[in-house]
Amino acid sequence: MGMLKRVLLFIATNILVIATISIITSALGLHSYLTAYGIDYVQLAIFCAIWGTAGAFISLFMSKFIAKMAMGVVIINPNNATREERFLLEIIYGLAKKLGLRKMPEVGIYPSPEVNAFATGPTKNSSLVAVSSGLLMNMNRDEIEAVLGHEMSHVANGDMVTMTLIQGIVNAFALFLSRIIAYTISVAMSRDERGDISYLTYSLFTIIFDILFTLLGTILVAAFSRWREYRADAGGAKLVGRDKMIAALKRLQMASGIEDERAPSLAALKISHHSSWMSLFSTHPPLEKRITRLEELK
Incomplete structure (x- = not known):
C-alpha cells in the first residue's frame, strides 16, 4: 500500500500543478492566445512552454536544498x-x-x-x-x-536535467493540447451565431483535459x-x-x-x-x- 500511495501522490502532484495553472490563468483572464478569429497558436505555444516548464526548473534548481532539508x-x-x-x-x-x-x-x-x-x-x-x-x-x-x-x-x-526537461515538455504539451481541444468543444457547444465561446465552459473543459493529458504524460515520464x-x-x-x-x-x-x-x-x-x-x-x-x-x- 505504501508504494501505491507514492504513485498516487506523484500523479496527484503533477495534476495539481497543472490544474492550479489552469485555475489561475482562468481567474486572471490570461487568455491572450484567444482572439476574435480563434487561437493564436504561436502565443499559445509560448504560454504553454513558459507555464509548463517553469515549475519543473524551479524544482530542479532547488533540488539539492530540498533533499538536504527533507532527508x-x-x-x-x-x-x-x-x-x-x-x-x-x-x-x-x-x-x-x-x-x-x-x-x-x-x-x-x-x-x-x-x-x-x-x-x-x-x-x-x-x-x-x-x-x-x-x-x-x-x-x-x-x-x-x-x-x-x-x-x-x-x-x-x-539525468536530473533530462528528467526535468522531459517533465517540462510533457507539461507544456498537456497544456497545449488541452486548450486546443477545450476550445474546439466550446465552439461546437456555442449557441452564439458568431461562434463566440463561453469562457466558463472553456475553462471547465481546459481543467478536465489538463488532468487527463497530465495523467497520460506521467506514463511517459515514468517510462x-x-x-x-x-x-x-x-x-x-x-x-x-x-x-x-x-x-x-x-x-x-x-x-x-x-x-x-x-x-x-x-x-x-x-x-x-x-x-x-x-x-x-x-x-x-x-x-x-x-x-x-x-x-x-x-
Missing part, C-alpha cells in the same frame, strides 16, 4: 571527515575522475534504516550524492562502490525514468564491474522491505524503489529485472 543529509567536510566518510569521498572522487567530471559532487549521509542512495542537483557539476546510514551498515565495500557507481552514472549522464535506471546500472557495472553491481542489486533486493517515506518526491531519484502493481506509473523497474538485464550484459 536531513549531513554533508561530509573533507577536512575533518571520519574514516568511514573518507572512504566514501575516495570512491566518489575516483569515480568522478573516471567520468571526467570537472567538479566533484557534494557527498552526504542521511540518517535512515533504509538501504538506499540518491543523486540530485541542477547540473552534473553541481550535484549531490547521498547515501543512507542503513546502506553503510548493511553493505560491504564492493557493494557500496557499485551503488555509488550507479549514482555517479546518473550524474555523468545529466523514461525506468530506462535511465537500466542505463545507470549498466554505467555502474562498467565503472566498478558487473559482478559488483549485481551483488549490490541483490543486497538491495534483500533489504527492500524497509523504505523511508520522507520526501516522496525524492523516491524517483533513489537507486532502490518498490515497483508498483501499476507498472506503467513505476519510476523503477523491478530489481529482479534489473539483475537479469545485467546478467545478460556482455
Whole structure:
C-alpha cells in the first residue's frame, strides 16, 4: 500500500500543478492566445512552454536544498571527515575522475534504516550524492562502490536535467493540447451565431483535459525514468564491474522491505524503489529485472 500511495501522490502532484495553472490563468483572464478569429497558436505555444516548464526548473534548481532539508543529509567536510566518510569521498572522487567530471559532487549521509542512495542537483557539476546510514551498515565495500557507481552514472549522464526537461515538455504539451481541444468543444457547444465561446465552459473543459493529458504524460515520464535506471546500472557495472553491481542489486533486493517515506518526491531519484502493481506509473523497474538485464550484459 505504501508504494501505491507514492504513485498516487506523484500523479496527484503533477495534476495539481497543472490544474492550479489552469485555475489561475482562468481567474486572471490570461487568455491572450484567444482572439476574435480563434487561437493564436504561436502565443499559445509560448504560454504553454513558459507555464509548463517553469515549475519543473524551479524544482530542479532547488533540488539539492530540498533533499538536504527533507532527508536531513549531513554533508561530509573533507577536512575533518571520519574514516568511514573518507572512504566514501575516495570512491566518489575516483569515480568522478573516471567520468571526467570537472567538479566533484557534494557527498552526504542521511540518517535512515533504509538501504538506499540518491543523486540530485541542477547540473552534473553541481550535484549531490547521498547515501543512507542503513546502506553503510548493511553493505560491504564492493557493494557500496557499485551503488555509488550507479549514482555517479546518473550524474555523468545529466539525468536530473533530462528528467526535468522531459517533465517540462510533457507539461507544456498537456497544456497545449488541452486548450486546443477545450476550445474546439466550446465552439461546437456555442449557441452564439458568431461562434463566440463561453469562457466558463472553456475553462471547465481546459481543467478536465489538463488532468487527463497530465495523467497520460506521467506514463511517459515514468517510462523514461525506468530506462535511465537500466542505463545507470549498466554505467555502474562498467565503472566498478558487473559482478559488483549485481551483488549490490541483490543486497538491495534483500533489504527492500524497509523504505523511508520522507520526501516522496525524492523516491524517483533513489537507486532502490518498490515497483508498483501499476507498472506503467513505476519510476523503477523491478530489481529482479534489473539483475537479469545485467546478467545478460556482455
